[in-house]
Amino acid sequence: MRDFLKQRRQNLITLLMLAPGLAGFFGLFFYPMLVTVALSLRPEGQSSGWTIENYVNFLNDPHGRDVILLTFTIAISATALSILFSIPLALILREKFRGHRFFRLLMIIPRVVPGLIGALGLMLLFGSRGWFNLFLIRFVPFIKGPIRVVHTLHGLIIFYLWLYFPFTCLTSLSALEALDPAVEEAAMVAGANRWQVLRHIVLPLIMPGVLAGSVLTFMACFGAFSVPLLTGGNYRPLSVTIYKQIEVFIPARWSTASAIAVIMAALQVAFLSLYMRILRRPMA
């Protein structure tokens, strides 16, 4: 009996300790999410009645489907590029050459400075009067005029890459560092050349880490808001489309915005679970 009471008391204490976290979760995430869902089911501009019109309208609209496609296109391309960019970078930074600390610091800069500033700097750099275009016009033959990068699809992908590759890169690097050097040495001793070691030993072993990092990059790219808002121009992914419903229209179209937001959250969760399922499958 005493033990039982003691156990109960302990459970109560645990619950009390969890309480602030749970309160934060339910008050600042779960309840707002419910409000968003409820809002999305109201007829536009009214506070009573139920309808699924907002969803139907957005999904039936060819423009709406374009927006979803655009969001996925940008997020997936940026994620794929981040993997292609991160693996060689991680392989280089693994060797502790002079100044490798500096490059590691450089790697996390995009995650530490506000995304807006990164976007602003990239816009200036890749703009029609930026150094990127000046360099191309000056030193690369056949290029006479500036190349449009800002307010284009490939521009957005480059900007996303700049902002979100650190997730992939840092996880690749820590996966590489967690690798037991004995494994590679064993392969070397067994007569494998550098390429074979890389292809058959290192890459398969770090791939789970790299892909786990790429999930983070994908999540960030999919939900990115400040960058496309500033640099997207007419390319508006889901997050910006949602915001425009509130900002541009008078009165604000809260219900439409909420419906798109719910669709976005659902797509994110669906894609993530799909991605995780693919990841869990053992690599061939």
Added chain:
Amino acid sequence: MRLVRQYLQAILDARRIIIYTFLLSFFLFITMPFLMIFLKSVGKGWFGKLWLPPELTLDWYRWAVSIAHVPEVTKNTLIIAAMAVTMSTLIGIPTGWALGRRGIPGKELLMAMLLLPRMIPPISYALGIARIFYRLHLIDTHFGVALAHVAVCAPYAILVLSAAFEGLDERVLEAASVCGANAIRRFFHVILPLAMPGILSSMIFTFTTSYNEFTLTLMTYGPDTITLPVRTYLAVGEGYWEVTAAMSVILVIPSIIVLFLLQRQVAPEKLVGGFKGV
């Protein structure tokens, strides 16, 4: 597959040259945007095909202070960040302790649940937060904006702190109780000092998150609670590129300080770590 193979083979072949080119382009890719912002903020009459601004000036900084009210905006940002950090740490310490040290059935699931706000795009619950805060008159108050930030900061604090508490040595705590320290004494004299690096890194991460937070601020700010990121965004809309650049330089300085703190205090890898089980 063949393409990947050739790509990697090429990297291995011309090792040195390729490594240096790669590192150089990486360096330029990361730093150039900042250099451009800096040049823009001190340049005057920089139009057309000029590599460098023809004249240097500090006018844009003066404009940033007098027209964009940067000092006031900085004050707002710091107050909000301080409130968000305090609240997140106060949430994170007990919850992190419970998750890290008290055996909870279904701990993994609970952790995944608490991290959900970082997986779902913030804009989707920011809409709900905005509606709720309108009703509670929390829009355009420092507390309200900070509270909205807690939605994304607290999961970070819980994650980092639970890892920090989990790493504490059980024997030290036992030794403290054997020596007759009660729970409160144990907490303040043993646990807190030992967990200090973890608490500090959690505070640094939450500070950075709040300082850079844009989506949730945009949905809850008002004329009295404009933060630096929002002010920068508004200035871009107003078309003052030079002033915006000057403000960005001001805005980036604390981030650079944080970067150095990060490097000294905690492994920067932690910035993304812990999410591996997502």
